[in-house]
Amino acid sequence: MNVPFTVLIPARLASTRLPDKPLAAIGGMPMIVRVAQRASASGAMRVVVAADDARIVDACAAHGIEALLTRTDHPSGSDRLAEACTQLALPDDAIVVNVQGDEPLIAPALIDAVATVLAMQRDAVMSTAAHAIETAEEFGNPNVVKVVLDARGHAMYFSRAPIPWWRDGAGAVPTAQAPLRHIGIYGYRAGFIRAFPHLAPAPVEATEALEQLRALWHGHRIAVHVSADNPGPGVDTPEDLARVRALFSTP
Numbered sequence: 001m002n003v004p005f006t007v008l009i010p011a012r013l014a015s016t017r018l019p020d021k022p023l024a025a026i027g028g029m030p031m032i033v034r035v036a037q038r039a040s041a042s043g044a045m046r047v048v049v050a051a052d053d054a055r056i057v058d059a060c061a062a063h064g065i066e067a068l069l070t071r072t073d074h075p076s077g078s079d080r081l082a083e084a085c086t087q088l089a090l091p092d093d094a095i096v097v098n099v100q101g102d103e104p105l106i107a108p109a110l111i112d113a114v115a116t117v118l119a120m121q122r123d124a125v126m127s128t129a130a131h132a133i134e135t136a137e138e139f140g141n142p143n144v145v146k147v148v149l150d151a152r153g154h155a156m157y158f159s160r161a162p163i164p165w166w167r168d169g170a171g172a173v174p175t176a177q178a179p180l181r182h183i184g185i186y187g188y189r190a191g192f193i194r195a196f197p198h199l200a201p202a203p204v205e206a207t208e209a210l211e212q213l214r215a216l217w218h219g220h221r222i223a224v225h226v227s228a229d230n231p232g233p234g235v236d237t238p239e240d241l242a243r244v245r246a247l248f249s250t251p
């Protein structure tokens with residue numbers, strides 16, 4: 001199924017753990033350029049970086065990557081995406097895939113899958129991805145976000161807690177069906193992402209520190225693609241950056 005969609009990559013220069021993260025060099029190119037190149041290998045008809053600093057825009061331009069400058073005071077990446085959709089004059093029914101700017105190893109096929117599942121689930125306003133959890137350590141890790149699906153493949157709930165909890169398993173990974181780890185990539189209908197910042201935050205969103213719960217709390221549906229593959233590592237810390245740099249330097 002060929003789905004027309006646009007990839008938007010929000011990029012913010014400030015980072016507590018890794019300053020100037022989008023411009024960090026990986027294999028001789030800024031990380032944000034590496035991410036955009038991976039996104040360009042997907043079926044996207046357009047890939048645009050939504051930046052908060054002219055230095056990011058300039059770095060993208062130097063490598064032939066389309067970028068636009070957004071406000072510096074957006075409280076979240078979703079707000080930055082909403083402005084980008086408005087700047088690009090995307091129609092309300094256009095499909096937008098949000099690729100994080102710190103995922104230089106993201107699989108192009110995963111981007112396509114997130115766009116496709118949203119196009120196929122017409123009653124959903126968002127889409128995302130997940131893959132099976134196999135270890136008890138990952139299942140119990142609060143930094144690993146889990147998702148439970150309904151019969152149609154829509155998200156019922158996201159949590160940092162181990163869900164679904166196996167009543168008789170004493171905290172072990174459920175065996176009837178593997179629990180799912182949420183992958184931080186999202187598809188949206190452009191009209192919804194423009195409206196999203198105006199929705200009241202959900203109390204449960206603040207409790208879990210998971211913004212996607214706002215959509216569920218307001219009664220919207222999120223379609224989930226279940227991937228057979230684990231995503232490539234993202235870059236949040238200097239140690240993450242060193243690991244990814246090593247991968248790019250390996251012949």
